[in-house]
Amino acid sequence: MSCAFSREMHALHAEGDLPDGAAELTSGHLRTCDECRRFFEELRARQSLLKLLRRETVSPSDCTRVRRQVMSIINRGEDRSGWALRIERAIVLGFRRRAHALAAFALLGIVSVSALAQMRHIAPTAKQAVAAFEGGDTLFRPEGYRDWILVGPSATAHRSGVSHGAAGTTGAAIPTVYIDPSGYREYAKTGRFPEGTVMVWESVSREPETADRAHKESPVLLASVKDSTRFDGGWGFFNFTGLEGSPTSKARALPGSNGCRTCHRRDAETDQVFTQFYPVLQSAHRAAQLAVPRGSASLTEVLPVSHASRRSGSPRVARA
Amino acid sequence: MELRPDGSLLVQTALSMSRLAQDEMSTDAADIARLVRLTLGGDSTAFEQIILRYETRVMTMAARLLGARDEACDATQEVFLRAFKYLHRLDAQKPVEPWLMGITVNVCRDAARRRQRRRDTFIEIEAPDTIDQSADPYAGMVLKQERLILQRALDGLPEKERLAIVLRDVEGLSTAEVAAILRSSETTVRSQVSRGRLRLKAAIDRLMGVER
Numbered sequence: 001m002s003c004a005f006s007r008e009m010h011a012l013h014a015e016g017d018l019p020d021g022a023a024e025l026t027s028g029h030l031r032t033c034d035e036c037r038r039f040f041e042e043l044r045a046r047q048s049l050l051k052l053l054r055r056e057t058v059s060p061s062d063c064t065r066v067r068r069q070v071m072s073i074i075n076r077g078e079d080r081s082g083w084a085l086r087i088e089r090a091i092v093l094g095f096r097r098r099a100h101a102l103a104a105f106a107l108l109g110i111v112s113v114s115a116l117a118q119m120r121h122i123a124p125t126a127k128q129a130v131a132a133f134e135g136g137d138t139l140f141r142p143e144g145y146r147d148w149i150l151v152g153p154s155a156t157a158h159r160s161g162v163s164h165g166a167a168g169t170t171g172a173a174i175p176t177v178y179i180d181p182s183g184y185r186e187y188a189k190t191g192r193f194p195e196g197t198v199m200v201w202e203s204v205s206r207e208p209e210t211a212d213r214a215h216k217e218s219p220v221l222l223a224s225v226k227d228s229t230r231f232d233g234g235w236g237f238f239n240f241t242g243l244e245g246s247p248t249s250k251a252r253a254l255p256g257s258n259g260c261r262t263c264h265r266r267d268a269e270t271d272q273v274f275t276q277f278y279p280v281l282q283s284a285h286r287a288a289q290l291a292v293p294r295g296s297a298s299l300t301e302v303l304p305v306s307h308a309s310r311r312s313g314s315p316r317v318a319r320a
Numbered sequence: 321m322e323l324r325p326d327g328s329l330l331v332q333t334a335l336s337m338s339r340l341a342q343d344e345m346s347t348d349a350a351d352i353a354r355l356v357r358l359t360l361g362g363d364s365t366a367f368e369q370i371i372l373r374y375e376t377r378v379m380t381m382a383a384r385l386l387g388a389r390d391e392a393c394d395a396t397q398e399v400f401l402r403a404f405k406y407l408h409r410l411d412a413q414k415p416v417e418p419w420l421m422g423i424t425v426n427v428c429r430d431a432a433r434r435r436q437r438r439r440d441t442f443i444e445i446e447a448p449d450t451i452d453q454s455a456d457p458y459a460g461m462v463l464k465q466e467r468l469i470l471q472r473a474l475d476g477l478p479e480k481e482r483l484a485i486v487l488r489d490v491e492g493l494s495t496a497e498v499a500a501i502l503r504s505s506e507t508t509v510r511s512q513v514s515r516g517r518l519r520l521k522a523a524i525d526r527l528m529g530v531e532r
Contacts, residue, residue, distance in 0.1 A: 011517040015488075017495065017510060046521040049466060053490045056467075058383055058392065063375040066393050070371060070400045074364050089408045 003035050010036065014043045130180045131198045131225045137253040139238045142180075142223060145200040149184040151278040152177035175203040175220075177278060183226075188284040193271050197226040221247040224264075224272075235272050237261060352416050359407055367407075371400050374417065378424050384486050385428040387471045391435075398427045421493075422501045425483060432479065473523035481516035488513050 005026075012018045013026040030037050091104045132140040153174045179187075183197030201222040221240040228234045231253065237260040238251040254260050264272040275281040352373070358366035378399050383392035402423050410419055474482055480502075487498040488509070499509045 007518055008511075008514040011514040012510060014517065015513075017513065042525075043517065043521055046524050047489065047517065049470060049524065050485075050489050050520065052463070052466065053384055053470065054492065056380070056383075057376060058379045058389075060376075062389070062393055063379055063396075066379065066396045066400075067368065067371050067375055069397055070404075071364065071368050073401060074367065074404055085405070 003033055005029050005033065005036055007039070010040050010043060014040065014047055130182070131196060131227065133230070134250060137230060137236065138250050139223065139225060139236070139253070140250045141221070141240050141247055142198055142200055145178045145180075145198075145202075148178040148180050148200070149280070150176065151179050151184075151199075151280040175201055177201050179281075184284070187281070188287060191270075191285060193226050193273060195226055195228060199224045199273065219247055223251075224260075226271075232256065233261065233265060233272070235261070235264065237264070349415060353412055356407060356410060356412065356416070359404070367404055370403075370416070374420055375400075377417070378420060381421065381424050381486070381491060382428055384474075384490050385425070385483070386431060387475055391431055395424070395427050395431050398431075399424050402427065418497060418501060421487075421491075422503075425487075425501055429479065429483070469524060469527045472527060473520050476523050477516055477519055481512050481519065484509050484512035485516040485520060489517070 009018065009022065009026050013023060016023070018026060030040055088105075091108070130142065134140065153176050178200045180198045183193055183199075186192065186194040187197070201220075201224075203220045219241065223238045223240065225231075225236050225238070226234055227236060230236060236253040237258065238253060240247040240251045242248045264274070268274045269276040270281075270285065273281070275285055352370070355366045355370050359370065375396065379392055379396040382395040382399070383389060386392050386395060399420065403420060410416065474485070477485065483502060484498060487493050487501060488495065493501070495506050495509050495513070498504075498513075499506045502509065
């Protein structure tokens with residue numbers, strides 16, 4: 001078609017869908033353009049063909065069959081409604097008037113949001129309860145830490161001579177390090193250990209079995225808690241190792257003169273945590289770095305700078 | 321009855337007929353509203369009465385949208401089951417038919433998508449049973465042939481254009497009604513209708529072997 005007049009206008013004009021002004025314009029053009037008039041007539045012929053479909057109807061027997069099936073399903077009570085739909089129906093039918101039903105929905109929404117907010121408010125408290133204190137600096141032994149995120153065994157630390165107390169002196173124990181799940185999730189997300197993070201360092205050695213005595217376990221159990229309101233430098237360190245081979249139920253924070261704090265401050269790569277020895281934390285750390293969007297705060301602002309890597313390319317060996 | 325020269329009797333007759341039609345419509349709407357109330361109150365026979373009123377309309381529209389009788393039957397069943405399930409959402413102040421048409425469009429759209437997912441390479445297109453079959457065998461054959469061409473051409477349209485064309489040109493709904501059912505604007509519907517008509521003409525021309 002060589003004429004540049006809009007075909008879409010013809011298509012709408014064929015069924016009277018154009019507003020008055022546009023319809024007059026199109027009619028005027030059709031009076032003068034043979035090519036468009038021919039196209040328009042063909043279009044109308046096709047539209048007439050389309051309207052043949054209006055004459056058709058479906059078989060009454062099909063309608064009857066379908067109606068019986070529908071009523072059979074309904075009468076059998078196969079109500080596939082979920083609980084949400086049942087509540088909605090009960091509210092709408094209970095109030096009858098639409099405005100009242102909407103008000104009831106709004107009220108239900110407000111109550112739900114408030115309940116959710118309450119639950120979210122309670123959640124951090126539960127998270128902080130991972131570290132339970134007695135007084136200012138006495139920590140109860142963390143419960144269920146073996147179910148936490150395992151970030152060790154810290155084979156590197158062991159081989160490199162990092163030892164806490166009796167570890168490495170009895171048998172061939174490999175220290176195992178755990179972090180509480182909420183602390184781990186936050187670290188994986190942001191690259192920071194949040195307040196309340198608890199880490200547990202455990203080394204269990206077994207003395208050889210003899211004829212008159214079964215295996216005897218000699219656990220060394222240490223913990224560190226991040227709580228800036230209680231401890232200088234942010235972290236407190238605790239030793240739950242008991243004299244009789246069983247861990248104590250609570251422990252006071254080790255004094256600043258103890259080697260823990262010095263060593264962790266000096267040699268640990270990230271916020272006084274030896275992340276350099278734990279592949280699980282390293283990969284989470286990298287993921288957090290990659291997640292920092294361009295144009296946001298620099299990595300040195302987001303992540304604590306490694307003391308060790310500032311001084312040398314290889315991680316330093318820590319000694320407690 | 322005497323016809324006055326000024327034609328006032330004709331005007332009066334026309335007005336009274338119009339009033340009768342309006343009264344009939346309002347009676348019908350009130351009847352439907354009563355059936356809806358009874359259904360919501362647990363009377364399933366009232367819902368059967370609702371089905372009786374709209375089943376032909378719904379199934380015809382499903383057949384036009386899907387082009388296959390079996391699928392149209394399945395779709396109709398689904399439409400009324402959904403209507404029963406969500407009847408409490410129906411605004412009592414509004415008519416039932418556009419609401420049912422909206423459900424029909426959604427159900428047919430879902431059915432067409434499922435069919436697409438099954439990757440049917442060939443869909444048997446059949447003309448739904450017609451009531452006004454021609455007595456002339458030749459004319460009947462031509463009619464059936466044209467019907468098949470039309471259905472193939474419609475099936476070849478993009479989904480939105482096909483819906484707009486069927487609702488506007490086959491069902492004969494106004495642009496505003498189509499826009500309400502498709503939850504779209506009138507401008508969008510007009511655009512889909514105009515494009516659809518042009519595509520449909522091209523497809524029919526091609527199927528009929530008309531050289532352009």
